[in-house]
Amino acid sequence: MKRSVFAVLSSALCLVALQAAASESIPLADAREVFAQARSICEQDAGKLWGVSLCGPIMLVDPKSRQLIANQADANGALKARDGVFVGLLPAEQNVANTAVEWSGTRWTQMLWPLHAEPETRGTLIAHELFHRIQPQLKLPKLESGENAHLDTLDGRYWLQLEWRALARALQAGDDAARRQAAADALLFRAERYRLFTDAAAQEQELEQNEGLAEYTGVMAGNATEQARVQAALHDLSAHVGSPSFVRSFAYATGPAYGLLLDRYAAGWRQQLAGGLRFDATLRQALASETPADVQGLADQRALRYDGAALRVSETQRDIQRQQVLAANRRKFVDGPVLLLPFQHMKVQFNPSNLQPLGEHGTVYPTMRISDDWGVLEASDGALMRSDWSAVTVVAPEASAGSDLKGEGWTLQLKPGWRLVPGSRKGDLVLEQPAQ
Template sequence: MKRSLPAFLAPALCLAGLHATASEPISADAAREVFAQAQSICERDGGKLWGVSLCGPIMLVDPQSRELIANQADAKGELKAHDGVFVGLLPADQNVANTAVEWSGTRWTQMLWPLHAEPETRGTLIAHELFHRIQPQLKLPKLESGENAQLDTLDGRYYLQLEWRALTRALQAGDETARRQAAADAVLFRAERYRLFPTAAVQEQELEQNEGLAEYTGVMAGNATERERLRAALHDLSAHVGDPSFVRSFAYATGPAYGLLLDRYAAGWRRQLASGLRFDSQLRQALDMEAPTDLRRLADQRAQLYGGAALRVSETEREKKRQQAIAANRKKFIDGPVLLLPFQHMKVQFNPSNLQPLGEHGTVYPTMRISDDWGVLEASEGALMKPDWSAVTVVAPAAPAGSDLKGQGWTLQLKPGWRLVPGARKGDLVLEKPAQ
C-alpha cells in the first residue's frame, strides 16, 4: 500500500555523516558564520535555480541540550534577541533534524549542531536544507510515496549500483562520446530495474523529487564553481555505497548526478518537473535513446564493463544475510506480542540509511524518534512502521504501567489520559485515545 504523505507526516531525516556527533555549545560567533554562509549562498543563487529565493528563517539546534540559535525572531516571540542572534530552547515535543519545520508560527530551515567544519561540505548541507523550506512554493506534482523495498533485494541493489557506477563514469568522462555512452548506460540499468520491479518507477520518483532535488540544490547552490559541484556530486555517488540499505538514501546520490547531466543535455529540465517527468525519462529523451529490443540481454552485456560479475557475487552474499535479518524481524515484530501506536499528528525523525522492508507489513526502522498527541517514542533497537504510515509497532512491554514505559530497545513518554489496552491477539497491546 502506498499513498501521498500529508504535510504533518513529512519525515524529518537526519543523514548520518552530515554532521558531527559530539555535542558542543553553539556560540553566537559560530552561528553568525553559518548564517553568513547561508546568506552568501542564497544571494549567489539569486533565485536562478527555482525562481524562488532560498533565503529565510534558520535555526541551529544542539540535539542534546535542545538549545537553539536563530537568524531571526519567531512569529510568536518565543526566542530572545542576544548578541545579534535569537536564542531559545526547542520544546521536547519537537523533533530535531536537518529538515524544514513549522514552529512558533514560522517555517524554518533547521540544522543540527555542529555542522561540518569543511566549508564546501557545509555549504552543500545548508543549500540542501534551504531547499526543503521553499519546496512547498515550487508547486511540484504530489507523488505517491513507496517503501522502495525493491532497493533492498539482490536485483534491485545490483542494478542501482550499476546505475551509480555509470553515472560516475559519465560525470568523470573526458570526452563527449564516453560521457553520452555512460549516461545512456545509467538509464539502461534503471530501465532494467523498472522492468523487474514494475512499481519501482512510481515509488522511487517521490524520493528523488524530495531528497534528490534537495541534494541537487545543495550541490549547485552550495558550491561556487563547476569543479566544486562536480566533486560534490561524485562524493554523493560514492558516499552511499556502504549504506546498509538504499531504500531511503538512494536519491541523495542520483539527484545531483542526473541533475548535472540534465543541465548539460536538457536545458529547462527543471521546468518539466511540474509535468511529472522523471530524471531518467528526461535524460533518455535528451540523449535520443531508442528502446532496446532485448533490454535484459543488453543490460547484462553492459554490466560487465562496470564490474557486474564481482558485484553480483557480493550482493548474493548480502542477500543471504538479509533473509536472516528478515526472519529475525518477523519473529520480533509480527509473530511475537507487540504494542501498536496509531498516529494522530505524527512527526518523525530517523536515519534513512539502514531500513529493513518487511513486505506488506511495513518497514523496520532501527532507530527513530516519534512525537505525537500521545507523547514521545524513542526506539534504539527497531520499530515497525506501517506501509501507509498510519501507526508504528514495537515489541510489547513486559510490565505496561505508568506514563514512562519501557520495552525492548524503546521508551515511551505518555501524556495524561492515554493508556494501553489489550490488542487483537493474546499479549498484544494498543495505545488508546482518551475518552472525549
C-alpha cells in the same frame, strides 16, 4: 504569594541559564559564520534555480540539549535576542533533524549542530536544507510515497549500484561521446531494474523529487564552480555505497548526478517538473537513447564494463544476511506480542540509511523518534512503521501501566489520559486515547 514570586523568579533564572548554555553549546561566532554562509549562498543563487529565494529563517539545534540559535526571531516570541542572533530551547514534542519544520509560528530550515567544518561540504548541506523550506512554494506534483523495498533486494541493489557507477563515469568523461555512452548505460541499468520491479519507477520518483532535488540544489547552490559541483556529485555517488540500506537514501546520489546531466543536455528541465517529469525519461529523450528490445541481455553485457561480476558476488553474500534479518524482524514485530501506536498528528525523526523493509508489514526503523498527540516514542532497537504511515509497532512491554513506559529497545512518554489496552491477539497491546 512569596512562594509564587519565588517560583516565577526561579523559572526566569532557569531560562536565562539555559539560554546562556545555548550560546556555550553552539558558539555564537560559529553560528553567525553559518548564517553568513547561508546568506551568501542564497544571494549568489538569487532565485536562479527555482525562481524563489532560498533565504529564510534558520535554526541550528544541539540534538543533546535541544538548545538552539536562530538567525531571526520566531513569530510567537519564544526566542530571545542576543548579540545579533536569537537563542532558546526546542520543546520536547519537536523532533531534531536536518529538515524543514514549522515551529512557533515560523517555517524554519533546521540543521543539527555541529555542521561540517569543511566549507564546501557544509555549503552543500546548507543549500540542501534551504531547498526543503521553499519546497512547498514550487507547486511540484503530489506523488505517492513509495517504500522502495525493491532497493533492499539483491537485484534492486545490484542494478542501482551499476547505475551509480555509470553516472560517475559520465560525470568524469573527457569527451561528449564517452559521456553520452556512460549516461546511456546508466539509463539501461535503470531500465533493467524497472523491468524486474514494475512499481519501481513510481516509487523511486517520489524520493527523487524530494531528496534528489534537494541534494541537487545543495550541489548547485552550495558550490561555486562547475568543477566543485561535479566533485560534490561524485562524492554523493560514492558515499552512499556503504549505507546499510538504499531504500530511503538512493536519491541523495542519483539526484545531483542526473541534475547535472540534465543541465547539460535538457535545458529548462526544472521548469517541467510540475508536469511530473522523471529524471531518466527526460534524459533519455534528450540523448535520443531508445530503450532496447532486449533490455536484460544488453544490460548483462554492459554490466561487465562496470565490474558487475564482483558486485554480484558481494551482493549475493549480503542477501544471505538480509534474509536472516528479515526472519528475526518477523519473529519480533509480526509473530510475537506487540504494542500498536496509531498516529494522530505524527512527526518522525529517523536515519534514512539503515531501514529494513519487511514486506507487506511495512519497514523496520532501527532507530527513530516519534512525537504525536499521545506523547513521545524513542526506539533504539527497532520499530515497525506501517507502509501507509498510519501506525508504528514495537515489542510489547511487560508492564503496561503508567506514563513512562519501557520495552525492548524503546521508551514511551505518554501524555495524561492515554493508556494501553489489550489488542486483538493475546499479549498484544494498543494505545487508547482519552474519552472525549
